Amino acid sequence: MARNERSPLLLTVRVAPARQRYPHNTLRRFCTIALSASLVAIFILFLLPLAFFPSDISPYLPWEFPYPHRDWPRSYALPYDELQDILMSTPNEEQVKEWSEYYTSGPHLAGKNFSQALWTKDRWQEFGITDTSIVSYDVYVNYPIGHRLALLEKKGEKKEEPTKDNWVVKFEAGLEENVHKEDGTSGLEDRIPTFHGYSASGNATAPFVYANYGTHQDFEDLLEADISVKGKIVLVKYGYIFRGLKVKRAQDLGAVGVVIYSDPGDDGDETEEKGVDTYPNGPAREPSSVQRGSVQFLSIAPGDPTTPGYPSKPGVPRQDTQHSIPSIPSIPISYLDALPLLRALNGYGPKASSIGKSWEGGGLGYKGVEYNIGPSPDGLLLNLVNEQEYVTTPMWNVIGIINGSLSDEVVLIGNHRDAWIAGGAADPNSGSATFIEVIRSFGKALEKGWRPLRTIVFASWDGEEYGLIGSTEWVEEFLPWLSGSAVAYLNVDVAVSGPHFKSAASPVLNRALYEITSLVASPNQTIAGQTVRDTWSGHIQTMGSGSDYTAFQDFAGIPCVDMGFSVGPESAVYHYHSNYDSFDWMDKFGDPGWRYHVTVAKLWSLLAAKLVESPLIQFNVTDYAVGLGRYLRSLENEASQSLEGIADENNGGELRDLFDTTFAHLKRSIKKLRKAAIELDTYATELEERLGEDIPWWEWWKKVKLFYEVKKVNNKYKYFERQFLYPQGLDGRSWFKHVVFAPGLWTGYSGATFPGLVESIGERNWTNAKRWSRIIDNRVKLATELFG
Ligand SMILES: *[C@@H]1O[C@H](CO)[C@@H](O)[C@H](O)[C@H]1NC(C)=O
Numbered sequence: 001m002a003r004n005e006r007s008p009l010l011l012t013v014r015v016a017p018a019r020q021r022y023p024h025n026t027l028r029r030f031c032t033i034a035l036s037a038s039l040v041a042i043f044i045l046f047l048l049p050l051a052f053f054p055s056d057i058s059p060y061l062p063w064e065f066p067y068p069h070r071d072w073p074r075s076y077a078l079p080y081d082e083l084q085d086i087l088m089s090t091p092n093e094e095q096v097k098e099w100s101e102y103y104t105s106g107p108h109l110a111g112k113n114f115s116q117a118l119w120t121k122d123r124w125q126e127f128g129i130t131d132t133s134i135v136s137y138d139v140y141v142n143y144p145i146g147h148r149l150a151l152l153e154k155k156g157e158k159k160e161e162p163t164k165d166n167w168v169v170k171f172e173a174g175l176e177e178n179v180h181k182e183d184g185t186s187g188l189e190d191r192i193p194t195f196h197g198y199s200a201s202g203n204a205t206a207p208f209v210y211a212n213y214g215t216h217q218d219f220e221d222l223l224e225a226d227i228s229v230k231g232k233i234v235l236v237k238y239g240y241i242f243r244g245l246k247v248k249r250a251q252d253l254g255a256v257g258v259v260i261y262s263d264p265g266d267d268g269d270e271t272e273e274k275g276v277d278t279y280p281n282g283p284a285r286e287p288s289s290v291q292r293g294s295v296q297f298l299s300i301a302p303g304d305p306t307t308p309g310y311p312s313k314p315g316v317p318r319q320d321t322q323h324s325i326p327s328i329p330s331i332p333i334s335y336l337d338a339l340p341l342l343r344a345l346n347g348y349g350p351k352a353s354s355i356g357k358s359w360e361g362g363g364l365g366y367k368g369v370e371y372n373i374g375p376s377p378d379g380l381l382l383n384l385v386n387e388q389e390y391v392t393t394p395m396w397n398v399i400g401i402i403n404g405s406l407s408d409e410v411v412l413i414g415n416h417r418d419a420w421i422a423g424g425a426a427d428p429n430s431g432s433a434t435f436i437e438v439i440r441s442f443g444k445a446l447e448k449g450w451r452p453l454r455t456i457v458f459a460s461w462d463g464e465e466y467g468l469i470g471s472t473e474w475v476e477e478f479l480p481w482l483s484g485s486a487v488a489y490l491n492v493d494v495a496v497s498g499p500h501f502k503s504a505a506s507p508v509l510n511r512a513l514y515e516i517t518s519l520v521a522s523p524n525q526t527i528a529g530q531t532v533r534d535t536w537s538g539h540i541q542t543m544g545s546g547s548d549y550t551a552f553q554d555f556a557g558i559p560c561v562d563m564g565f566s567v568g569p570e571s572a573v574y575h576y577h578s579n580y581d582s583f584d585w586m587d588k589f590g591d592p593g594w595r596y597h598v599t600v601a602k603l604w605s606l607l608a609a610k611l612v613e614s615p616l617i618q619f620n621v622t623d624y625a626v627g628l629g630r631y632l633r634s635l636e637n638e639a640s641q642s643l644e645g646i647a648d649e650n651n652g653g654e655l656r657d658l659f660d661t662t663f664a665h666l667k668r669s670i671k672k673l674r675k676a677a678i679e680l681d682t683y684a685t686e687l688e689e690r691l692g693e694d695i696p697w698w699e700w701w702k703k704v705k706l707f708y709e710v711k712k713v714n715n716k717y718k719y720f721e722r723q724f725l726y727p728q729g730l731d732g733r734s735w736f737k738h739v740v741f742a743p744g745l746w747t748g749y750s751g752a753t754f755p756g757l758v759e760s761i762g763e764r765n766w767t768n769a770k771r772w773s774r775i776i777d778n779r780v781k782l783a784t785e786l787f788g
């Protein structure tokens, strides 16, 4: 074909037959399909699941490894049962005795013994808690300067106006505890005088009356009997309620001073009257023993009274203290010093026993005391002098941390160090000595390369005795961090004062406590092989106040446990807050052989380990919901009794109706919570089982999902108790935020349940009762939603 200008530029020129560029067509096609198939597989296997995962799952993905650590869900570098073996086998009697001997060899009043804080820190570091430091606060407290208690009698003519000259001292109280050569610390040069923490200085000379235990009811009974305490000094015995609340009620009623003594009638079977020798020869009370202690209004607010709700750091604003500490003087005395006072009332005023059942008793009848109420006769006055120095001074917490694999789940364990006396062999240094053994045990595990799953914080508090100061200030300072991370706080104050195991706990921890007490052998082997659980009734008290768990439980909503071995009626008398709470007493009467100390060390560290190491937090929220139902039923009974009295008054029927509606509401909410709680606990058990199963590697997303589900359940457990905090707090004591647990307003130590509601009913303020049941109802609903 000729070419000219019309020819197309491109022509098909056939050169040779088209040849296949790649010879293996089938293989090629196969490869292409295989490649795209595997891309799709990868997509389905690795990327598609991501689309279905919640957005906050990223920390759980394999490339974020290690989550939570390489051995998870088993313990890191140390199987759980081996960890338990270490915690069981490390504590020993010789060591704990040595630590006790150290702590009880010299005075360590709050803010007065920095060297004990340092020593504690050094031991912890030596045993492997390298991250240990001293955290201090500037706290407003009193130290004793002087005191006097004397009976003054008027000389000469009865009608004569008293002047300085015609009053003679009939009896001058010693206000000192005897020195015994058998008790090494009772005679220390620098032993601590008898006094009350946060007592007011003052000099009162007045007639006096005897007011039984000085409970709210006792003072009501006096008013009823037309015996006024106004302008008088009130003589009461220790017992039943926190001592500061005795002073508070007396002050509210116009008394000018308070004297509190220890009556041997409350000492059980081991009394001099029953022929038992007194300490140091025998287990009965040493007659000159005095119970020191704080008279802060504990049920209003613990902690530094000048900084309610915030930490006592240098330079912070300071509040007026009159709402939380007394303005009238008070002193503690022995029964030896109380005898002449009580005898002076013989024949004056009604017999105590005539007032009512709770006024009967008293253990000094054999010493010629008739327990009349008084007032004291004309011509007899009591002079009470209390001189205190108030200062703002540092207090030192020792804080140790073992970082876990999870930094946002933290288990705290603590004990206070400060004591009212040089000794404190039971309160608190049976706990402190035990604590060192706990730390030594965990240190042994660290040596083996163990790292806990959750972070552990150890705390040795200062200033507990004056008003839970070290722990309260610390919780106030670290509240945001604690609210986000804290799982539980395990407190031991007095580890051993006798042979009976006692415990208080948030109900979420009841089950864990039963399990742990079933693992540890009881020091009492009346029946061979019996565990602590076997010798314990199993009764777990509700959380009140009286030790360092208060800020955790009632202010921050963190579940707590408090435990220890304490006295029964047949035990040697424990000289609480007296010079005879000493090393020698402990060695001879309290825990000869030191086995109870070692037992507490094991219980404490095993409980901590269970909470720290289990992939699922070992709570049972069903028990909590069941508890709420029980508290409500008992409250309902009380309320209906209270309503019976006013049924005939105006609105009686209407009130009952309102109450029935209100309680019915709350009951329904608690029922719903219980249902949700059972579901959560069941689901947690199921997850725990699934964790035990083997998941093949290629089903990796199952593992991720499981991690994630565990975390979600743990978050629900962790935040559960926080839902019961009411930010505005209880009426008239807004520091207390928990709507379920608080110390009783007029008991201080023992726990009140649904305090806002109970107090409103007590005051017959039905409007407020309804307000409180709505508040509680809302909290219960929040908790239920959290589980949803
Ligand atoms: C502090 O405590 C230790 C040990 O108990 C004691 O030896 C020392 O005397 C105390 N220091 C002061 C200042 O009381």
Ligand SMILES: *[C@@H]1O[C@H](CO)[C@@H](O)[C@H](O)[C@H]1NC(C)=O
Pocket (backbone or CB within 6 Å): 203, 204, 205, 385
């Ligand atoms: C207490 O007051 C009385 C007078 O009311 C006085 O004589 C006495 O010296 C005072 N005592 C002290 C320790 O201040």
Ligand SMILES: *[C@@H]1O[C@H](CO)[C@@H](O)[C@H](O)[C@H]1NC(C)=O
Pocket (backbone or CB within 6 Å): 130, 131, 403, 407
């Ligand atoms: C523990 O963790 C904290 C915060 O993650 C860190 O500041 C600290 O240094 C760690 N301590 C140790 C001993 O690793």
Ligand SMILES: *[C@@H]1O[C@H](CO)[C@@H](O)[C@H](O)[C@H]1NC(C)=O
Pocket (backbone or CB within 6 Å): 499, 500, 524, 525, 526, 527, 530, 534, 535
């Ligand atoms: C020791 O255990 C036995 C049997 O459980 C019990 O009856 C007894 O009261 C216990 N004794 C003490 C001191 O706890």
Ligand SMILES: *[C@@H]1O[C@H](CO)[C@@H](O)[C@H](O)[C@H]1NC(C)=O
Pocket (backbone or CB within 6 Å): 511, 620, 621, 622, 623, 681, 682, 684, 685
């Ligand atoms: C939680 O407590 C309830 C009620 O006491 C009990 O039935 C249940 O088995 C417990 N669940 C777990 C996981 O312990």
Ligand SMILES: *[C@@H]1O[C@H](CO)[C@@H](O)[C@H](O)[C@H]1NC(C)=O
Pocket (backbone or CB within 6 Å): 765, 767, 768, 771
């Ligand atoms: C009852 O409580 C309410 C608060 O809910 C309070 O305003 C009122 O003053 C109280 N009434 C009495 C009589 O105390």
Ligand SMILES: [Zn+2]
Pocket (backbone or CB within 6 Å): 416, 427, 428, 464, 493, 494
């Ligand atoms: Zn204590």
